Amino acid sequence: MSVKPILQPGIPAPEFTLPAINRKSEEINSRHPAEVSVFVFFGSEMTGPITAQLGDYQERLKDYEVKKARLIGISNASGDALENLAEEKQLTFPILHSDLTGGPAYSYGVVDGGQILPVVFVVDPEGVIRRVFDPDPAEGLPNPAMVLRAITNLSNAPKPPVIAADDWRLGPADAPIVLIEYGDYQCSHCRDLFNVVKDLMPIYKDKLQFIFRHFPMRHAHPLAIMAAQAAEAAGIQGKFWEMHARMFAADNDLETEKLRVYAQEIGLDPERFSADLTSPAVESAVMDEYREATKHKIKSPPTLFVNSILFDGAHTLENLGHKVAGLLSCLD
Template structure:
């Protein structure tokens, strides 16, 4: 089973882990945001600013560093957040999706468009006014909220879309950080900046000399952060710089073989020395970068970013504030920049590289999905609040107006994204693997005849046969499933339904395992019971889930995997010869059905087939 699961996965494990953490942290981030708003608008609202302006000071010899609590969060804790972003950027550039120019061209240009257009829109509303410096506020999307919303919307072919948005977010983050470094640094201390550069050089030298002592790196990293703080460059930039310097490498076959040998030796002759060596060797099969991400990402997602939201999202929403915001060019510029600017910029940035063949979309993304992703990317929060604090540090009124614009624009973008997804994914949609055209044969053969080996519902002598090529993880197959039940109920013995497997492993990593589970059930006369269960539980197809379904039916799993795999592949090969290129694909009495996958449309096609059988052409 492990080989099947690994072969079926289309998205790298590190990326899947990153996505799961971002989505899981969304609820905590949302709760912290609401808590900040409620606190600032409660009868004790005055204590909100008082608390966050509480000063903390540290004295080292004759030198004192004093920061209030908000700056401890924004300048200190957020450096760790940007450190994790630096880790992710470094991993993607060196061993991830950002190595492939054609794979990054589309999301990279889309990200640039998604930054340029919102900035231009904001500037159009604020040029020459007191809020002109806030043009960087609507630039960046909030990855956690965007991915969390996708989970709530109910994903359709989700992994390629999420991979696209994550790549876009990485480029988006790089752009936003450069904007902060270049345009939001008011004064610069050359001496302190030189110290930061020197310490960074020492870190690079230690890497080159293969000196791996964590305390030394921690001390040097803290020194870089402190020097950045003193230099006038925002200290969080030290985080992304240090993250980008952390060693990252793909798993090495040599290291994995050595770890395997040590583990076998430990099993034969255990000793403390061998246990320590085996532990270190196993640990080194995964790069420091990925180990740090595993360690720190939950802390940034579940603790640091929510604390940042609590410290910065609190804005008074009384009548006077809302009236001022309703006519404020800052509020309007931010809201329109996030809502319209992000959508238009990302849409244009996606279209241009595709039009000129600079790159490709991952998986089988279609325009409806890409536009939905562009719409929800207008949710700007963490970095937008961060830039607001820098742009309007000395103007609380403009800060308040900008924050209201961020909240309004993000909520509108979420609603607009939901609407685009609902409009784009109709019942006639099909999941198709990458390069679908290359998989369709030049000469299409007739549909393989229905035999006793097929999975059939309905009498064998029914005048109409409907054959479905489907995939248990395909969302469109899931939407078509109740339609087929309705058709069977309506036409009764006049219709037989045949299901043939066509798992799209490039898109749906659990599809093959689910198909093999259905075949295991078929050996015990429970195919259709398992078939219905799998479609009812499309979002729960893990190994544990499949085992649970099988146990509930008394079906042993993985007893004859190769025979079942051959059965599934036979269905796929026959379908490909007949022109099947995606799921679901339907044939009615051997003829490809090309209509919508709703009950009225398919009923009309079946009625026509019945009339054909009886000779009634009218």
């Protein structure tokens, strides 16, 4: 049996329906649009520490319910063994049996050496994996309080609005990996990230889509708003990305007259560009995007999301490439 990698945050959680061993005649579906789902995987070799930890999860069950999160245990142990476990530890959250070759244990990548690894997944109501607690042979299952903190952090974490038809995009719309950047043309870190994305896109080609959204820091970067409007004005003439690249290459030389020079360099109609640059529609496009970002807890540029999950590593080609490659390996 081939070994699949453990699924990572940002991957859609595979859907399944299984009967609950300890809740007779009840079918449990992995998707629940109103709740966070916590999948607690464990193997058939139910050692004392593992069974004790499952008892700890039961003790915290009401805390999970307060957070609108449901616990689901999944194991390759026999039905009889799982029934005995549920009775011994008085487990009232659903306990499911998973085959190793075609069940959720395999599809979530937690099978190794004929056993299910002790891994916990936190899945949001949209069905996207948001947090993974990797297996630790010494510790077994993570402390349920740690998982609860992760659930709390979901509501506090920035998350981009859904992709819209008028987003500025590079790459195919059906690409499995989507990068969304909130950026500022007067931000040197945004310029560095621009160069990383420029090098990354050709490597992954049809596997990667990049979306840029405006987040001009009005007070710290006084030229950023007009630069964002210049990109929008260029977009009206079909050259958003050309202006995007030209302004990052300008090294913060973004005064309004220079923006008009750049517009001519990339072949825009200068009169139309000047008219659009300060038009109410273009001004609104920039500021509406900024305000929407702040509503979603985005605070500063560059903020980068990979498949809607905040990328909190250094914005280097190595780090971002490693992240993209890891997600793609989960989809093979």
